[in-house]
Amino acid sequence: MARTRVLVVDDSVVIRRLVTDALSREPAIDVVGVAANGRIAQAKVAQLAPDVITMDVEMPEMDGIEAVRALRASGHTQPIIMFSTLTERGAHATLDALAAGATDYVTKPANVGSVQQSLDQVAHELVPRILALSAARRGPAARAASARPAGGAPAPAATPPRVRLASAPAPRPVRLVVLGSSTGGPEALSRLITALPALPVPVAVVQHMPPVFTRQLAQRLDRLGPWTVAEAAAGETLRPGHVYVAPGDHHLEVRRAGGALVTALTQAPPENFCRPAVDVLFRSAVAAVGGDLLGVVLTGMGADGRAGAERIVGAGGTVVVQDEASSVVWGMPGAVATAGWAHRVVPLAEMAQAVARTVEDARRAPVAGGAA
Numbered sequence: 001m002a003r004t005r006v007l008v009v010d011d012s013v014v015i016r017r018l019v020t021d022a023l024s025r026e027p028a029i030d031v032v033g034v035a036a037n038g039r040i041a042q043a044k045v046a047q048l049a050p051d052v053i054t055m056d057v058e059m060p061e062m063d064g065i066e067a068v069r070a071l072r073a074s075g076h077t078q079p080i081i082m083f084s085t086l087t088e089r090g091a092h093a094t095l096d097a098l099a100a101g102a103t104d105y106v107t108k109p110a111n112v113g114s115v116q117q118s119l120d121q122v123a124h125e126l127v128p129r130i131l132a133l134s135a136a137r138r139g140p141a142a143r144a145a146s147a148r149p150a151g152g153a154p155a156p157a158a159t160p161p162r163v164r165l166a167s168a169p170a171p172r173p174v175r176l177v178v179l180g181s182s183t184g185g186p187e188a189l190s191r192l193i194t195a196l197p198a199l200p201v202p203v204a205v206v207q208h209m210p211p212v213f214t215r216q217l218a219q220r221l222d223r224l225g226p227w228t229v230a231e232a233a234a235g236e237t238l239r240p241g242h243v244y245v246a247p248g249d250h251h252l253e254v255r256r257a258g259g260a261l262v263t264a265l266t267q268a269p270p271e272n273f274c275r276p277a278v279d280v281l282f283r284s285a286v287a288a289v290g291g292d293l294l295g296v297v298l299t300g301m302g303a304d305g306r307a308g309a310e311r312i313v314g315a316g317g318t319v320v321v322q323d324e325a326s327s328v329v330w331g332m333p334g335a336v337a338t339a340g341w342a343h344r345v346v347p348l349a350e351m352a353q354a355v356a357r358t359v360e361d362a363r364r365a366p367v368a369g370g371a372a
Contacts, residue, residue: 003030004134007050009041009067009218010034010083011059015108018115019054019083022122028131038067045076051134053080054126055102057093065097072101079103079133079328081126086110091213095186095220102130103328104183107210129183129188132301132329164340166313174318174362175292176261177201177255177355178285180278180308184328186217188348189298190224193243195352198226199359202238202261204285206247206276208300211248218245219314234265246276253284261288270317272304278332282308291316294358296351297342298322300332309341318362320344320354 006029010016016034033048034039038055039062039098045053053071057064068080082105084094094105106125109118109157110344177199184335185207209217215231221243222229232244232252246252251271253264264284271277278297282305285293295312297305299322309319319342321333336342346354 003028004052004130005030005032005048005050006130007032007041007044007053008034009036009038009044009047009053009059009064010056011036012056013054015083018109018118019122019126022119023126025119025123026127026131029127038062038064038070041067042070042074045071045078051137052130054076054130055080055082055097057082057084057097063248064102065093065100065244065286067099068100068102073189077137079130079137079261081105081129081133083108086210086212088212088216091216094213095216098186099190103133130302132183132331136327136329161338163337163342163345165345166319166340166343167335168343169291169313169316169318172316172362173292173296174201174359175289175295176285177359178201178205178254178296178312179203179296179298180206180280180281180300180305181298182274182302182304182329182332184299188322188328189217189221191348192298192351192355193211193221193227193229194224196225196227197352197356198241199356200240201359202262202365203227203238203243204232204238204252204281205243206246206252206278206281208274208276208304209248214245218243221245232263232265234263236263238262246281249275251276251280253280254288255284256288272302274302274304276304283311286311286315286317293317294355294362295319296321296355297333297336298348298351299329300326301329302331303335305332306335306341307341309336310339313341313343318343318358318359320346320351322351323347 008019020031035044037059055064080102082097086107109121218231222372227243229243250265321342326331
């Protein structure tokens with residue numbers, strides 16, 4: 001298989017060298033060029049035709065956000081991974097870049113003890129994303145051969161498995177919607193929340209993001225539609241018409257307290273290399289409401305959510321996942337769909353309608369026993 005060609009864009013010579021050295025460890029990656037700002041990057045992209053671009057946010061002459069807009073406006077469709085600082089300012093700029101057309105992001109090393117640790121962290125964060133995004137552009141066979149979660153080992157080459165839909169569940173009410181997303185998730189969530197009408201249920205969300213980023217994401221989503229969106233705090237009572245976003249570096253769980261559903265935050269070990277993890281949220285939701293539940297899995301790398309979706313289906317709930325064509329990376333939704341734990345596979349443009357219809361149809365359903 002051809003190596004993935006990467007262009008590294010950063011105004012810092014030290015960071016350009018750090019990223020280049022970290023990526024050069026991976027035999028499947030070839031760093032074909034570097035650029036010191038967005039203006040130079042535009043020329044290098046036209047000259048070198050890289051498969052993937054890593055892009056700093058703050059640079060002289062043309063910053064990363066402007067560069068993303070310019071590249072997309074000129075028809076360049078390569079995945080662009082923003083390289084951001086783990087700060088309020090960095091999170092805000094990164095979300096601006098994602099809204100402008102960037103594909104994903106990673107955070108720069110901070111408070112690490114050595115150059116070697118910095119190299120390890122950059123390789124750990126960037127390599128899986130680059131390989132997954134590059135494979136997503138080449139087609140299903142390449143995706144099957146290269147898919148791996150951050151920090152995971154590469155999967156052996158394989159024929160892409162087929163989607164196996166779960167049998168339709170018995171009619172029952174929906175008391176809660178739980179949703180998981182990762183790579184490509186911020187834009188997918190923005191489109192979903194914008195299109196989703198107000199519904200008489202709460203929504204709990206896990207988006208794989210670090211602290212600071214999740215709070216800013218929630219603030220942005222809150223401005224988009226009729227839903228009240230906020231980063232979840234511990235001990236909140238879940239209310240209809242509200243969306244609760246798991247805070248970075250904390251698992252979000254749903255628990256029963258009397259007749260109410262409340263949030264719980266933990267720092268239990270990561271699952272699927274993630275904290276927050278979709279499986280943790282889904283598993284806790286089943287424990288809280290049984291099958292009176294709708295699970296949604298949007299675009300993302302890895303397989304987080306597959307085990308949780310199995311729990312939802314086993315309890316009699318409903319699972320809907322995003323389709324391959326509209327996903328940035330069809331890792332998480334694909335893992336659920338090919339394992340047989342999805343009832344429907346729908347394009348992102350139809351996801352709001354699918355969620356609303358499932359909840360509204362469930363309101364007319366007879367009670368099937370409720371939570372265990």
